[in-house]
Amino acid sequence: MASGEMSVASAVAIAGAIPAPDTRKGASLSIVVPTYNEVSNVRLLAERINEALTGLSFEIVFVDDDSTDGTRDELFRLAGSNPAIRVIQRIGRRGLATAVIEGILSTTSDYVVVIDADLQHDETIIPDMVAALRSGDHDLVVGSRYVMGGGIGEWSAGRARVSSVATQIAKLAISTDLSDPMSGFFGITRTAFDAAVRNLSGQGYKILVDICASSPTTLRVKEVPYVFKNRVHGDSKLDSLVIWEYLLLIADKFVGHIVPVRFLSFIAIGSLGVLVHMAILSALIGLTDTRFWLSQAVAASGAMVFNFFMNNILTYRDQRIRGLLPLMKGLASFIAVCSIGALANVGIADYLFSDFRYGWISAGLAGILVGAVWNYATTSVLTWRSR
Numbered sequence: 567m568a569s570g571e572m573s574v575a576s577a578v579a580i581a582g583a584i585p586a587p588d589t590r591k592g593a594s595l596s597i598v599v600p601t602y603n604e605v606s607n608v609r610l611l612a613e614r615i616n617e618a619l620t621g622l623s624f625e626i627v628f629v630d631d632d633s634t635d636g637t638r639d640e641l642f643r644l645a646g647s648n649p650a651i652r653v654i655q656r657i658g659r660r661g662l663a664t665a666v667i668e669g670i671l672s673t674t675s676d677y678v679v680v681i682d683a684d685l686q687h688d689e690t691i692i693p694d695m696v697a698a699l700r701s702g703d704h705d706l707v708v709g710s711r712y713v714m715g716g717g718i719g720e721w722s723a724g725r726a727r728v729s730s731v732a733t734q735i736a737k738l739a740i741s742t743d744l745s746d747p748m749s750g751f752f753g754i755t756r757t758a759f760d761a762a763v764r765n766l767s768g769q770g771y772k773i774l775v776d777i778c779a780s781s782p783t784t785l786r787v788k789e790v791p792y793v794f795k796n797r798v799h800g801d802s803k804l805d806s807l808v809i810w811e812y813l814l815l816i817a818d819k820f821v822g823h824i825v826p827v828r829f830l831s832f833i834a835i836g837s838l839g840v841l842v843h844m845a846i847l848s849a850l851i852g853l854t855d856t857r858f859w860l861s862q863a864v865a866a867s868g869a870m871v872f873n874f875f876m877n878n879i880l881t882y883r884d885q886r887i888r889g890l891l892p893l894m895k896g897l898a899s900f901i902a903v904c905s906i907g908a909l910a911n912v913g914i915a916d917y918l919f920s921d922f923r924y925g926w927i928s929a930g931l932a933g934i935l936v937g938a939v940w941n942y943a944t945t946s947v948l949t950w951r952s953r
């Protein structure tokens with residue numbers, strides 16, 4: 567159509583008037599900082615980075631998961647007075663790895679450095695990290711506590727041991743030779759990140775292991791030593807459950823393309839639920855005067871309550887339901903869904919057993935599988951739907 571051609575032509579003319587976008591114009595280095603309740607640290611960190619990087623062009627992107635201590639307001643004040651500082655606020659979600667991934671995705675520079683907000687990492691080694699990336703000889707530079715000149719500061723023996731076991735486990739999943747794969751302090755080239763990004767799990771806290779395991783080629787790594795400092799303001803967000811999340815990440819790297827690790831976690835907790843059920847049942851059976859069906863019903867309810875809370879803590883850590891009322895609502899929907907799941911379980915098993923003459927074992931297991939898939943799929947939407 568003539569009018570269509572006209573508008574295309576004029577669009578081309580207008581486009582011609584706009585200078586071609588210069589992708590080099592922005593900062594050549596982006597620094598991504600995940601924050602959760604770091605109100606007393608972020609300004610100091612920005613100042614120290616400024617000092618450490620004088621002469622370099624860079625931007626800082628903070629990714630805050632809706633902190634409750636006023637971090638966001640402090641970040642807005644910082645960003646308001648400095649155009650090189652940006653803030654991403656995420657609501658209803660938690661997770662260090664996804665915060666880092668989304669922070670990096672919001673940048674366009676050729677090099678990205680990820681650093682904690684709490685001043686435990688040593689920002690003065692950033693220029694060395696960037697120089698290593700710029701040389702073209704390295705895709706990844708890692709601030710390492712375990713190479714000559716590095717250190718873990720005043721860590722308890724227990725924490726040091728856990729960290730060293732986790733490091734050994736990482737070696738199963740990644741080919742990159744890293745002394746400190748648990749590090750949250752590293753720099754990466756845009757090219758290397760882009761090549762890995764679609765394979766990332768985003769599970770838990772260990773983003774560096776995730777990147778190395780997701781990269782299609784073995785990354786060329788340089789390690790730069792630094793000494794891990796003690797936290798002065800605020801508290802660590804990492805609790806004992808990071809170990810569980812870490813194991814899920816490793817499991818995801820091995821079987822994630824076949825079955826979602828969340829489902830595996832759901833099944834594992836469901837199996838524990840069976841034990842809880844039998845324990846309650848045996849206790850009630852022992853009591854005289856209790857009818858069997860009643861004992862079985864109480865045991866089943868107990869198991870469902872157990873499963874709900876365990877899944878809330880372990881399977882849906884990043885979308886955990888908090889607060890009395892939301893928990894009660896979540897529990898109610900979980901019990902409703904699982905009751906239907908139990909009916910489906912019995913129905914399918916009975917159908918296979920009676921009409922198709924399946925053995926009781928295969929009929930029973932098929933019923934369990936159908937019920938479990940139903941429970942998992944439905945509660946993931948109804949009970950833990952991410953906002």
Ligand code: GDD
Pocket residue numbers: 599600601602603604629630631660661662665681682683684686729748749750751771772801802803804
């Ligand atoms: N956006 C966001 N969301 N940030 C988070 C979250 C979250 O759910 N959890 C923690 N952070 C931020 C913190 O605010 C901090 O800036 C950084 O991530 C690290 O959290 P810490 O709570 O200080 O972790 P840590 O000091 O115990 O662990 C450090 O050492 C580990 C190595 O043992 C971190 O550097 C880890 O990345 C590192 O793996």
Ligand code: MN
Pocket residue numbers: 682684686797802
């Ligand atoms: Mn820390």
